[in-house]
Amino acid sequence: MNNQDQKHDAAVDQYVIFKLDGESYGVSIHFVEIIEKVTDITRVPNAQPYILGVINLRGEIVPVIDLRKLFGLESIPVTDDSRIIILSVEELTVGIMTDSSSEVLSIPQENIENATSVLSHVEETSIKGIGKIDDRMIIMLDVFAILGLNDQESSEERSQEH
């Protein structure tokens, strides 16, 4: 925990920005391990429909989530711009497939609003808010919600205390 706090301090308000269906999304930089070009993805049978499959990330098997499917957007084929953002949260390493990703922005906390009404197609639980920078609107992802850690977390903590 200590470690994460420190990391958080070092990367105040920095977000990795990626595109999905024309919209800009942001994910806090301290959850991002690396951004990868799309390599061979192996489908995992009997997994959740939004799991694209697994990739070989330098010898480690990493699952990849199809954000388009998770958000109910239309699927598109992989292009040269497609990127997999590898997130690392609580010892979980998971990739998310995005249309493209090329920049890191600093968005001060006060520029982030908790406005969810603007977007109808994104499940409210997986966004933390809307960030505004210059004239752009950036949807802030809730990484814990996307990885399904929110409910688990509390129950896990309880079992650890036990």
Add this chain to the structure above:
Amino acid sequence: MDVNQYLDMFIDESKEHLQHMNDILLTMEKNPQDTTHLNELFRIAHTIKGMSGTMGYNHVLSLTHQMENVLDQIRNGKLAVNGKVVDLLFECLDQLENYIVNIETTQQEGDNVSAELVKNLQLLENPQSPIKITETSSNAPADYQEAADGETDLEVDEYVASMIQKASDKGYQIFRLKISLNPKCMLKSARAYIIFSTLETMAEIIHANPSIEDIEDERFDFSFVLTVVTEKPEVSLIQELSNIAEVDEIIATELTVDNIRSQDDANHAPTEIAAAVMELDKGGMAESSKGDLDAKKKAKTGKTVRVDIDRLDNLMNLVSELIIIKTRLEDAHQMSQQKSISDTTEQLERITTSLHDAVMKVRMVPIERVFNRFPRMVRDLSKDLGKEINLQLTGEETEVDRTVIDEIGDPLIHLIRNAIDHGIEEPETRIRNHKDQAGTLKLIAYPDGNSVVIEVQDDGKGIDIERVKAKALDRGLISQSQSQLMEDKEVIQFLFHPGFSTADTVSDLSGRGVGLDVVKTKIETLGGVVEVDSQPMKGTRFIIRLPLTLAIIQALLVHVGVEKYAIPLNNIREISTIQESAIRKVQGKEVVLFRQSTLPVLRLSHLLSVPEENEKQEENTVVIVNHGDRTFGLVVDELIGQQEVVIKSLGRYLSGIQGIAGATILGNGTVALIVDTNSFF
């Protein structure tokens, strides 16, 4: 604390010693007259005492110290070994184990729960005058600091007492100096040496706690107590000493004849100096609270494997060979010599195989580590249940993967409990049935090809097939007509059914179902299988078959549609082709007549919902898979070949996916999933 780096070693070694102690106590209980192992026992208690003293675990220290005293008396023939003594020693052992477990998880030994035990030991040691003995708490010279306990008396031996007497006669002063070094001090013994030599210029050191030898060998925490005789005043002593770097604190207490209260005990003259004790008290408490903080910062200790140095050397040699080959490949590449490359590749293959072998061996530990806790368990259980049990262990030296060692304990405990509780009969029943009064429980381990087999055998009453059948009928698992056709082996399988006999009275079913599904699941997650063999009145045999290693397996790579999958080779019985037209449908399930018996057929493409590509072929490639006694055919599109694969987990995020046991990375860097054939049964 500085000693943290030794913590793992301390825990490992203590566990080993305690295990050894356990073994000796068990033999001692069987044969109380045999005192050949007493020295060994004494040595173990002494070693643990020494180690815990160094590490600052005072409860362990005082308990082992008292054990040592009792053992010494037994050794000298002053105390006879009887059931009570052994029971008490077993209790001590349990308590020590608890402390070690506490230390392992929290780095703290926890509360002092052994005070009662220590008292009992003292009573045993000297039943006539228990009160006096509790007062003088220890007979041995206090080699180790017992400060943190607080109540522990500071002792001076006869020599010191007489020196104090003489010195005060001559008008010298005697001080007890508690010198604390800075916890960051790197070379404690060197620092202590400087302190000694400084002191020697103006005083004479007559006693040290810990002893000077221990201090020179760095066998002390951060403080030590010296008793010195001097002409100089207290202030100048402290002045000189505090000029030395890294000395944190010096507490001086004057000792006079008046404040040494001599006791009746002729051999020892324990001195109680209230001030000194109080100072020590404070010091001890401050230290331990600091220790608390340190411990909280550090995570709990990791898993370790003790490796024979030869194995590591072998590994090192292989790696150097690998490097040589790499260089050769580079050269060959430059000169583009075709033959040289193929030669080198061949050599590379040989080395990687040996390397894999060597690494695997490093992970291997003898199954003894699991087995040797059972004699004690069996002893306790048989005492509780009033049964006589003769436990026979065979093949403890059989080596298995470290991961298996950690996981196999619980299932085995389960099976052993079952065998003792429900398998082996009461002594009277056994005599009535013309059996030996004492039941025999055998635990056998042996390697078998690429797997390790562990058997748990008892010579009890066996599994009551009819009752299992009745139960299965009762629960609606089978119909009346089915039950009549079923073979005994199939019936026994019901015992592994989840919750099969937990529903109502377990013992009705000769108990054989208690949590057996848990045993089965556990063993299957380890990639193994469990079988049962039971004969009425003769006994039951559980056979556990585990893969030698979990990390690398032989697998058959197959194509299903465009996807590649790996099927573990140890599950495959054979590979055959079956005509599409030969497949029949029975009750919606596909079967085929194969070698005069019906073989259920499953299509891997359906099971793994692989997108259909081509039409059904007239000839199907079928991989025939075994699971225990059951068999089925798995239709695949194409065989690629046999390959050694490294199993990788899919990770927590994708845990529990039906039909997939893991993943592996193929030569071209892509990922292939490993099929869990057991899940299709």
